[in-house]
Amino acid sequence: MVSQRTLPEFDQASIKITKEEGLILYEDMMLGRLFEDKCAEMYYRGKMFGFVHLYNGQEAVSTGIIKALRPDEDYVSSTYRDHVHALSCGVPPHEVMAELFGKETGCSKGRGGSMHLFSAQHRLLGGYAFVAEGIPVATGAAFQSKYRRETMGDESSDQVTVCFFGDGASNNGQFFECLNMASLWKLPIIYVVENNNWAIGMSHDRATSQPEIYRKASVFNMTGVEVNGMDVLAVRNVAQQAIARARAGEGPTLIEALTYRFRGHSLADPDELRSPDEKEFWGGLDPINKLSTYLIGHNLADKQELKHIEENIQDKIAMAVQFAQDSPEPDTNELYRYVFAED
Template identity: 65%
Template sequence: MCKEKKKTVLPLTILSNVISNKNDISKDIILSLYKDMLLGRYFEDMCAQMYYRGKMFGFVHLYNGQEAVSTGVIKLLNSEDYVCSTYRDHVHALSKGVHPQYVMAELFGKETGCSKGRGGSMHIFSAKHNFLGGFAFIGEGIPIALGASFQSIYRKQILNNNSLLNVTVCFFGDGTTNNGQFFECLNMSVLWKLPIIFVVENNQWAIGMAHHRSTSSPEIHKKAQAFGLPGIEVDGMDVLAIRSVANKAIARARSGKGPTLIEALTYRFRGHSLADPDELRSMQEKKAWLARDPIKSFKSYIIRNQLVDLNILSTTELEVQKNIQHSVDFALSSSEPKLDELKRYLFVEN
């Protein structure tokens, strides 16, 4: 048998220095990025608590470890831009501006949830925030995102809308890149020069299948070459490296130059879902990635460079914790959907 090749991830410090000049970021932005990543982490940790207490049902897939990707990309977008997610969608929604209390209420199946309690964990949706939803099956969201980016081109070219193009960001995992929708939509996006950014959150595992064992071409960003769009690999554990790459991709898309494929090398700290005992990954591998926790690394960077006062960081952490607790209280006190409205929202209402 031929020996399997494992992908080597560049150390955090090396890749960051290559990709981004961190000194160009203001202190206010630094704090906002830290706060957004904390929001995602604390929210997911609370979800785990509530799930094991029996407050949530069904499958719940958490985002712990991947926060730098969501924050680094989405916090650069305008309110008019679109985001399309996967079944690991809570944190993407939070970064896009959906209030945590409405996401938490949705996870509790309450009427006050952002999907009226009908969607649950895998179908977070918010028309107000142009958040196009989570999707239970891999690859489902890519054609939806393509349609959102097409309407932006259509409005400008056919309806003579003079405003800048709205950008669509489509998130998906490494396992999705072996599916047909991925290749078909890459082709169409280049053909029509659509303002879309494909973000592959390569967390090294597709449920229980190691990435390097499931594809003949493990370097996903190189697949972009076949269709003629830029393919960029970035350290998904470094929020500033992600932000730097995403900033260029967004500018390219908004100016009408077309799509970009970003492969963010990251890692999920929990199992595939909260029902997964996570026994397939080695402890050595987990510890190696846990040592590169994006939030701890970013906090160390902030302190080392004296960018934000320690008291402000502590206050921010407490503020986010209170916000999450308020979200749980809101969800617990919210009403259940009425039984006689079980079929409501299936069709467009007058």
């Protein structure tokens, strides 16, 4: 039995995208998917340690939101399911792979690993192992943008912050405290709940009094929207509206993206709790297939072109693995380096 909320409708005919925009979205989602398929392989070959949480199935959320931001200017905070967010932010695949291998050349210098990707250059505020831990960090980032602009008179400080977290995290106290402050102070932030219906083995409906998370925005006097998280064009559309509102000083938005992870909670999870019917239902909604059907149907790309993009990505991923493999481990004498800021 598949108990599932009806996915909100989105009329793809209501928007126009160029070929270039369409291919950027396709390439980003495909990179996320294939990169993580490779992660699974490398994990089972013993190249990665600790927990590794994959994002397969949820790519339309990362791509639809992050690709609507200003690259290297707007901020993004993530969770432990952070590889694809990092890639969408522009962190090079070889730096992400090296981090997953625990190497010095990784984006967190090999000290973070899978759950702690970070890049100042790409405004990635971090992956966080604790559920909901990124919410106050992102809220603080949004506060500083507003403070610099309004109190310190820096007109260029108009960054928007995006804060990703899961349905499980939306039951955590930090969610409520931060949304209250963000709305009160009209912070330029977008809270994106990736509702994949599960928090490890706890189904969303068993864990929350109001399963329609976007409705929780109303008690904070905040705009809340739900979106089909398996449709990158729908996600991009709500993201663009929320970004425009935030940039115009009209405050935060809570976006609830209905989505699904195609793999277990982590690569250590045999994924026996979710029913085969449910997995099959969502598997049929693969966001990458949906976009490729759109691109081909609107004459924005042909099969050959998409195949070519996929092959280029596979090459890039193979190089990332080689780079990670060949990179040195952190020096044990430098164990405490990067714990505190250096001059």
